[in-house]
Amino acid sequence: MNLEGLEMVAVLVVLALFVKVLEQFGLFEPVSLEDSVEDEFELSTVCHRPEGLEQLQEQTKFTRKELQVLYRGFKNECPSGIVNEENFKQIYSQFFPQGDSSTYATFLFNAFDTNHDGSVSFEDFVAGLSVILRGTTDDRLNWAFNLYDLNKDGCITKEEMLDIMKSIYDMMGKYTYPALREEAPREHVESFFQKMDRNKDGVVTIEEFIESCQKDENIMRSMQLFDNVI
């Protein structure tokens, strides 16, 4: 680099420093490249209050005391009054330390969230529980069908069932006896469809489901388990 070039550079540097000094005096406004980011409006700042006890008593089959106990537990974990999916998954995962229960928790969340607004309020929660714990066997089977039917189109396809099955097997985790194989969920789905799909059309409709379940003694008996949960 010859002298003149370096002198030019020196002069430019001096000019740059001069501009910086002027900026300090506020004569040059620095160009702001980004706008200030507004705070995210978190879902948890919204506080949701459930309807009154009497209304809930009418809508569900729980007694007053049971509703009180349920609400206290609910409010303890979710002080804002609603559960979002993340929270739901995290609460459910505490019961299954060995496996990964997040997929199944998502399906549960979608089943509880009847109005599909992305959050489960206490009313949704209690409504779901009322069906499962205090409903008739048909109600329960209906609810289970609703859980399996991921896209809510009235029939369960093999893919949907495979997703559900995989999520259930995920909850078992890695350390099982006998060791979990890749094909286990698929085989289980095959056997399920063999049992449930009467007309062998590849999907299980609600009628087929309820009919097949009513014929199965084990399933009927296991439905009785839910009478004493709370």
Place this chain on the structure above:
Amino acid sequence: MAAGVAAWLPFARAAAIGWMPVANCPMPLAPADKNKRQDELIVLNVSGRRFQTWRTTLERYPDTLLGSTEKEFFFNEDTKEYFFDRDPEVFRCVLNFYRTGKLHYPRYECISAYDDELAFYGILPEIIGDCCYEEYKDRKRENAERLMDDNDSENNQESMPSLSFRQTMWRAFENPHTSTLALVFYYVTGFFIAVSVITNVVETVPCGTVPGSKELPCGERYSVAFFCLDTACVMIFTVEYLLRLFAAPSRYRFIRSVMSIIDVVAIMPYYIGLVMTNNEDVSGAFVTLRVFRVFRIFKFSRHSQGLRILGYTLKSCASELGFLLFSLTMAIIIFATVMFYAEKGSSASKFTSIPASFWYTIVTMTTLGYGDMVPKTIAGKIFGSICSLSGVLVIALPVPVIVSNFSRIYHQNQRADKRRAQKKARLARIRVAKTGSSNAYLHSKRNGLLNEALELMGTPEEEHMGKTTSLIESQHHHLLHCLEKTTNHEFIDEQMFEQNCMESSMQNYPSTRSPSLSSHPGLTTTCCSRRSKKTTHLPNSNLPATRLRSMQELSTIHIQGSEQPSLTTSRSSLNLKADDGLRPNCKTSQITTAIISIPTPPALTPEGEGRPPPASPGSNTNVPAVASNVVKVSAL
């Protein structure tokens, strides 16, 4: 399982409805809610202040005083409340722990009082939440140090009984205040260090002229005197070093320590000078060695606390200093390059090369400005002024940085270590809780099946090993049991899993011989057929076992022949028996590893043999039967 989430257990159990239609096996029975009492308020009277809470809130942590039946000891029948004669202020924190799951440490509270209260209520202090943990640890450390200081000063006054001579000497060296002899030694060595340093300094001062020659430094004029002084000092230092070496509890560590290296370096020049001849070439190097005598001044650090702290400061700020040096070097190189090229054109410029410009840059940046190298061109002057301005900024930073860095780094290290330890402890706790809860399930399953199997076998003298689990726990276990039934797989712990993997890979080996043996026939649709397939492949495997034994294969094959072929029993009880039959198999196979025997084929092939299943590892009657069926074929 976290305490607050226990309230959601009914929901989790309800969610199991998704598994029911999918399961192929019947579900286990739910635990009966024996004492289905309504949730009640209980009153806790702590020194007159009444607290009220739900019973279930307290039962969230069953291993503490309030959560267990231990609180019944404090129940006051007359007033129907629990009375504790303790501090109500701290009790507030304790009760909040039950309510929220987080334990807080109030700052105004004395740390030892708080610790006492926590110990009384059976709560571990490690549970303290992040927000208060730092404060708690700091206070605890201060307290511990204070107690240690008190102990030390106490110990110093009393005489330690029966210390060996070597240990007393070491103590005397480290703590001059322990005895008068040590104190005398301390002062004597200090005096001689001072004398040595002063002689080193003085012997270079010009001492006046000897008539007939030029001015001489004192060292050469009074060389004998100085030599005597030097000898005396080195004698003292050598004796001191040897005594320290003798008294040190770990000589290797002592030799490696900084102070001993300084000692050695301080006295080495003298001895090297003694053994060296008056060779001219070598004496040049010898003169250099005398420089090292100045290291004797570092021996003062044993006598001065301040020097030690300074040394520690520099050592702890070493990384900061290193980074500063690096950035300075970068700046120097940049400016030197620029100045060199800027001054290249001017005639008779002193900036002959970039390294030559380094001197100018350093002198300018540190604001020394000797003036021996001065830029003459305009560009050089501009860049030179930028250099000096930036130098002010760069050089002025180190001093407060070192000072603040010392306290910052010191405390930060402590905090990071604490947090790391806490994180480790917390992760370990979470892991333990997880394995605890899964182990609790496995354990209770084993106990439950054991009890049922024992009942089936009709041995009343075996006591029931099941311990009373809380309702919540039994319900949780029932939930996990349902999941197992749904998927036809069982939960096991890690070791079992590894073992099974190893066994299955071992069992693959004989499969090359007998095609009928296939490892892991895979999941079948019914529970019964799964068990039967497991049993059927074993009799086949015994045949290659005998063949193998005679052929002395190069592997250790562990074949469990003690599978009970109880296909004739009903389906539900088969599940129970098969369950516990498998697990004790693992146990029994470990017990009988040393036995090498040929299994009697007739004993195994009949499927319908009505041998009672080897239910419990404690039942001695079955062990011999089992032992004969376990073949360990090991080869050289």
